[in-house]
Amino acid sequence: MSGTEPGPHPADPLRRLSDELTERLVRPRVYGRHQWRIWWGVAVVVALLPLVIAGGYQFNIAVNAELFAILSLGFYFQFALAGQFSFATPAYYAVGAYTFAWAAPSGGFLLAFGAAVVVTAALGALTKLLLARSPLIHFAIATLAFGSLVLIVLQNWTSFSGGGQGTFGIPQPSIFGYLFDTGTKQYYLCGTVTLLGVALLILFERSPAQRDLVFVRDMGAVAQTAGLRSAHVQVVAFGAGASFMGAAGALLASTAGFVDLSSFSTANGVSIALLVLLMVLLGGVGSVWGPVIGAALLTVLPQVLARWKSYEELIYSVIILVVILVLPGGITSLLTELRTRRTRRRPGRAPAP
C-alpha cells in the first residue's frame, strides 16, 4: 500500500465527535469534588481549634505546625508530584525569611510576602535548571551542597542577614492596617495561608499541569519523544514547590519578629530537611493531606513526649522504620484504605438470600 493519494482531510485526520458525547464519556475522574469537602472540613477544624488551645505557648506550637505544614506542602510538590528529591528545603525556607525581613520594613507585609515567594520560586527554578541533567541521586546530593552554600552565603552576607547576630525588629504581619499582634491572630493568619496552599495544590492536581508533570516524572525520555518539554515542566514545578517554602519563611520571620540561621538548621534537634521528609512520608505521599497530617503530628509529638526527651532520636528512628516497613503510603493511605473498605462492605450488608 503506497498511500500516494492524499486523504480528504490531511490537516485534520481525527473524526469529530459531538461535544456532549465527549463530555459525558471522557470527563476525567480526577475532577471529582471530594477533596473540596475534606478541605472545608479541615478549615472548620482549623477555625475551631483555638477553643481547645490554651495559652501563648500552645499557640506557638500550633503556628509552628502550620509553618511546617506549608514547608511540607512545598516538599510534597517537589518530591511527590515532580519526583525530585531535594535536601535544599532549609535554604528556601531561610531565603524566604531573609527576603521578607529585608523587604518588610519599607514594603509592608503583603509586598514582602510576595517578594519572598517570587525570590524563592526563582531560586528553586534556578536550582533545577542548573541540575537539569543530573539523575535523581546526584540531584539530591547536589541540592544538599546547594543548600549549605546558600546558608553559608547568608551567614557571611552580614549587611543583608545580620550574620550570626540575626535580623531583629521584623514588623509583625499587618494587612490593610489590620495588625496580627496576638498568638491567636497569627495562628489564623498562618492557618489561612496553609489552607490556601492546600487549595493551590488541589487545583494543581486537577489541571493539565499535573498530568504533564506526572507523565514526565514516570516516563522519562518517553515523555520527550511524545513531545513534552520535560525540563521546562520540571523546572516550573520545582520552583513552585520552593515558593511554598519561601512563604513559610516569610511567615516565620514576621511571626517571630527575628530570624537567625539556627532556625533553619534544626528543630528539636532534628535537621529540618529530614524532619520535613519524615512529615511527608508519615502523612503520605499519595495525598495532599499527607504533608498536613504529618506536619501536625510531628510538631505536636515532641511536646507530648517532652518527658522522654532523651529518647527522641530513638522515637524518630522507629517512626521512620515503621512507616517504611508497615505503612509505605503513610497515614493517608491507611485512611483511603479504610474508606474504600467501608464503601465496599455496604452492599454486603443486605440480608443474605
Place this chain on the structure above:
Amino acid sequence: MSPLLDCHDLTVRFGGVTAVNAVSLAVDDGGDVVGLVGPNGSGKSTFLNAISGLVPAKGRLTVAGKDVPLGRPGAIARHRVYRTYQTPQVNPAMSCLENVLVASTDTSLRGVVGAWPLRPGMWRHEKRRWQEAAEALERVGLLDRANDGAAGLAYGERRHLELARALLARPRLLLMDEPAAGLNTAETSRLARLLRGVSAEGISAVVIEHKIGFIEELCRRIVVLEQGIQIAAGPPTEVWRDPAVMNAYLGEAL
C-alpha cells in the same frame, strides 16, 4: 524535493558492539510507508531509538531538509515525528485518556498559569483537548475505556493506546516498533486497515514488523537489516527473493 525523513549513515555502537552500522533510509512525505525487517537482534529497534534521540548515534538525520541533532530525545518530535515502542510505553498510574492527552498539540494554559490564575480559559482548552483525545481513542477502538486506568489494559490494547497518543500529536511521520506483535489474526488485519487509513491521510511511517502479510499490505518499500547492516532494500516481493535475505532468515522460525 528532499524526502520527509532522511537518515544518512546512522551508526550506533554499544561498547564494542556495532548495533546499527551506517544504515541509510529515506521516507517520502504524504503517506509513504517503509517497512524495516530483519532477524531478532539485527538492530531495528536501536535504529528507531537513534532516530528518536534515545541512544547516542553518529551520522546525519534530516526531516524535510532540516538537520535534527542526534542523541537528544524529543528533538525530532519538534518536527512532528512521533513513535511507539516495542514494549508499549503507557503510564499505568494514569487513565487511558490522560495517557493520550499528554501528546495534544494544544499546549495553551497547560502549566501553572492554567492551573491557577486562568482556570476558565484552561477549562475551555481542556474540553477541546478531551474531545480530540476522545477522537483519537475512538479511532483505535478504546473510547469506551477512556476513563479506565491504563494498568488494566491488555498488551495489544496498550499498543493501540500508544498509537492513539502518537496520532493525537498530529504526526507527519510515525515510527512504529512491531505494532502488530501479540495481536491475533483479526486484530492484525484491523490494525493494518487502520494504518492504511492513516497513510491515506498523508501521514508517512516507518514500521518494524515480523508479520510478512502485514508488511506487504502496508509498505511500498522495505529495508532489511542483519547484524546492524542493511542487506537489501526495495519493494517487498523483490526483497523476499533476494538470496542474502533468504540466508539471513535461514534458521529463523518465521
